[in-house]
Amino acid sequence: MPVPEPFARSLAEASAPLADRFHATRALMEALVAPLSDADATIQSMEDASPAKWHLAHTTWFWETFLLRDHAAGYRLYDERWPFLFNSYYEGEGARIARFSRGMLSRPSLEEVLAWRAHVTTAMEALLGREELSSLVELGIAHEQQHIELLLTDIKHALFCNPLGPAMWEGAPKPAEERVAAGWHEHPGGIALIGHDGFGFAFDNEGPRHRVLLEPFALSNRLVTNGEWSEFIEDGGYRTSSMWLSDGWAWVQREAITAPLYWRDEEYFTHQGWQARDLNAPVTHISYFEADAFASWAGMRLPTESEWEAIGQLGDPASGNQLDRAEPVLPGGSEGMFGDGWQWTRSAYLPYPRFKPAAGAVGEYNGKFMSGQFVLKGASCATVRGHSRASYRNFFYPHQRWQFTGLRLARDLA
Missing domain, CATH: 1.20.120 (Four Helix Bundle (Hemerythrin (Met), subunit A))
Structure with missing residues (x-):
């Protein structure tokens, strides 16, 4: 429809x-x-x-x-x-x-x-x-x-959760395009302005705009793919405690986690039912714990939200694979900072300097949830196009992964 x-x-x-x-x-x-x-x-x-x-x-x-x-x-x-x-x-x-x-x-x-x-x-x-x-x-x-x-x-x-694996939409998803070679957006560091600039709508948690000091860093030009995640699994990623945060390792053992949510054998579950897993598509439905462990395995790290935003400000928030109409949604491998999957950062979801919740019931929208969660940036294939922006702060608890959550790697520059 x-x-x-x-x-x-x-x-x-x-x-x-x-x-x-x-x-x-x-x-x-x-x-x-x-x-x-x-x-x-x-x-x-x-x-x-x-x-x-x-x-x-x-x-x-x-x-x-x-x-x-x-x-x-x-x-x-x-x-x-x-x-x-x-x-x-x-x-x-x-x-x-x-x-x-x-x-x-x-x-x-x-x-x-x-x-x-x-x-x-x-x-x-x-x-x-x-x-x-x-x-x-x-x-x-x-x-x-x-x-x-x-x-x-x-x-x-x-x-x-239905053993029949029913589809919401019929048909097979369009295969993702082969990914471009991995590259890096380099940033020299210094003082950066972070937070909503005051033009257009923003949620209260996106401000006030403020200064941060960044060390030199680089941010990957694309999201981690299903194929790369398969390599992590094959190399013992879910069996090697040294890659994991303590809480994450306890979660892996307690919940018997061996792969991203919706994976089985060579398939994954989509709105179109069980489909052959596309190795070129960005990996999604991973927790913060998994994202951090993958970054450790890769010899990299997750970006901070300020680092992500400093690069994301240069991109087009309406670009990439996002939701335009009522049709099947699946990460497709679009390039850029937005679309396909929300990207975990290593930043705790906390108020910015000088933040004050709005008065009345609408003030309960964001501020009271600033405890125990991590910030995600970008947008996903299920995000309404035009909804997100560089200053947008999505947030979830570190074990949650039923959303289209993925990762983009970061590294320090000497």
Whole structure:
């Protein structure tokens, strides 16, 4: 189910009218769930993931809660029982169902959730032209785009857990192009400006812009591939404790990890079911622990987020293999700093100097999660094109790997 024009163009064009980007984002999420049955959209395969139906509903709850409820005269909640079901983690919005219970919500049905979405989308029309609400609408669009990526990664994990290995889309993926020779982006070091520059939308955790001192370094011109990861495995990568952080080695032993998530024999699981593993494609679905161990094996290291951003500022964030429409997604081997897979850095997810969370419930969006996680940069094949930028800070716990997470190597320069 394609995203209708002009909405498809609006996904990648930050300069497109706000209303067009709102409708493009809403249409894309609905097009993505078109292949799913009510049962597909209801299941929850683990606590880290949420049902596709829940993502559809939660993003709709966001618009209803933070815009329509407070800014649309005479608006009444579609169903007063549903905020309890579809609030995620906003303490300021009251009690909510436990995260691990989202898969128990057989009601409302997928059809009912889609009807609610249509109702809210129509009601939002009256607010899209109000300048004083534009920053909140921007936040809502970015929030829904984040959940589009989560929807894709969560349903992939759910289908993977089915012994039948069902496909969301039929057919075989297009093979990745043969990778160019490995090379390096060299940086002389010195003082660099990091963080959002103030032009266009950004999440609060991307600022304030500040100075950092960099030592001379080099960053690989491409992501590590499946073929290179196979060499790591064959060389005993998952059996050699000296390559691993202590917590990572304990995780490998406890969980019996022997390969990236979704690998078996010479295959890997995709939205198109089990497929022959493409050795030229970038490796994804690896944890921070695995990325760090590979870098040690290769005699390199992971970049810091500041190093990545200093190089990433020179690239085009709308380039590379990213999500444009409702179609199969798979890392394809595009060159550049963006696309295919989010890239682990060695930087802890912490506030920048002078960071202050926004007031009210929206201030809970990022700041309260700045503990125990690591920063990833770039974008993935499931990231809505136009959503990311050099200053973007994705973040996950070091053991998590159900997202399209990969790595780009770094090294020090003498």
